[in-house]
Amino acid sequence: MTDEPADPPNGAVASDGGRIESEVATVETNDSPYPTDDPVLARIGGTPLVEYPEPTDGGDVLLKLESDNPTGSMKDRLALGIVRELEADGRLADGDxxxxxxxxxxxxxxxxxxxxxxxxxxxxxxxxxxxxxxxxxxxxxxxxxxxxxxxxxxxxxxxxxxxxxxxxxxGIWIDQYSNQLNPTVHYEWTGPELWDQAPGGLTHVVCPMGTGGTASGIAKFVKERKPDVRVIGVDAEDSNISTAFYGTDSGAYDTEVEGLGKDHELPTMWFEYVDEVRSVGDERAFVQARRAAAESGVLVGGSSGAAISVARDVASDRPDANVVAIGCDSGDQYFDTVFDDAWMRERGYRTDYR
CATH class of the missing domain: 3.40.50.1100 (Rossmann fold)
Structure with missing residues (x-):
């Protein structure tokens, strides 16, 4: 694989600045490093990279829709990848x-x-x-x-x-919070897939961090091919991923954004490949998720809302930017929380997404 693809993949047309002109960039086949004959599991991966419809004042935002996985989440990759690795190593066998x-x-x-x-x-x-x-x-x-x-x-x-x-x-305990196979799966799978989909002018990757595995694996792969791509992890506002990253005093962990943030650094966070970590408050994450659905027809959860908000900030500051935000899961799991006005009001969050 070359460092700079000569042309954008799958027939997408790029301008002189390398910015993608098509609305959707997809892989034509699910070229998974964990092949399976099972028709359900074969649907894991190969998720689309789409142009995010809400314009910015500057560069472009692309959204990786992991909601297209069978259970509507990027965690399908983690589960299949780790289980397949354990099988290959002989640590998991029939009956376990x-x-x-x-x-x-x-x-x-x-x-x-x-x-x-x-x-x-x-x-x-x-x-x-x-x-x-x-x-x-x-x-x-x-x-x-x-x-x-x-x-x-x-x-x-x-x-x-x-x-x-x-x-x-x-039995076998997966232990996603410590298992180095967590970021490794994304290094071997999500990173290469994203690289093949993204235009040659990719400038930033913005990814929510919980265990940190997705951001870490993608970051390592992308950095090995194009070191100047800037990788930004997204943390919750009252969380300690950012304090661990910057070496500042930790505080109490308190967030309602599911899957975002942690109370301490985890072994699955490969900070050496991440350039910066930005914190996003709960309300901002939820309001952006609601805006994404209401104004752009993009249904995602709160952690993806946080990533989109950071990606838009970055793109607005850089007219030449091509920013990829990782959309972790679908918003249909949050109809009784994020998308429910009463739930939002009970917590003092505004429901106006504009």
Whole structure:
């Protein structure tokens, strides 16, 4: 693969500045490093990169729509990639139990992958996990263990419970928060896919950070090919990814944007490939997600709203910018929260998206 594609992929036409003129850039086949004959799992990846419809005062914003994955989330890549890597290494075999702790999209993704590949899945979740997230787990037939909301060092915590269940049942604990396969999957899959889709003039990648795996893997791949592409991680406002990145004092972790931010740095955050981290407040993330749907027909969740808002800021400051924002999941999992006026008002957030 060359550092600079001679032409934009899939017939897209670029101007002299390298800016993409077509509305959609897609990969013609799902060229996954984790091939499968399963017709459902074969739909993971190959998600479109689209021109974001809301114009800026400067450069262009492109949005990677991970909502096109089977469970509507980028976590499908994580689940399939890690399971396939474990199979290839001989650490996962027929009859094994796959265990994971997740209050978010990873739960549904692991449940789908274990369902299709014939493994028993056990998902531990904290009390209060949304019925939509739990619905994926139950629908795909995985076992679900609800745990009390306790401190992380309490043996009843959902992560410690997952680790214990894996040990007791001789299973495999995915552990997305520490497992280096998390960013590796995105280095081997999401990064190359994005690189092949994006115009040659790509200047920035903006990605929400939770475990940090997606941003880290993409960043490493892109930086190895074009070091001057600027990678910006997006953190929640009351979160400690940014404080860890900049070496400042940490504070209390408190955000309502699902999947965004963490209370401390994780091993899956490869900061050496990330140029900067910007923090976005809950209200701004939610209002941008609502605007994306109402004005642009783009249905995404709050973390994607945060990424879009940062991407628009960057593009507005750079007339020559081609900024890719990673849209982590679909907004249809947030109809009873982000897109519900009463829920927003209860928290003091404005509902006017303009």
């Amino acid at each position: 139990v796959v265990v994971e702790a997740s209050s978010g999209n990873t739960a549904g993704a692991i449940s789908l992958v274990t369902n299709r590949l014939g493994y028993d899945g056990v998902l531990t979740v904290p009390a209060g996990t949304s019925s939509q997230k739990i619905g994926y787990v139950r629908s795909f037939g995985s076992e679900i263990v609800e745990c009390p909301n306790v401190d992380a060092d309490d043996e009843r915590h959902y992560r410690k419970t997952a680790e214990r269940i894996a040990a007791e049942r001789d």
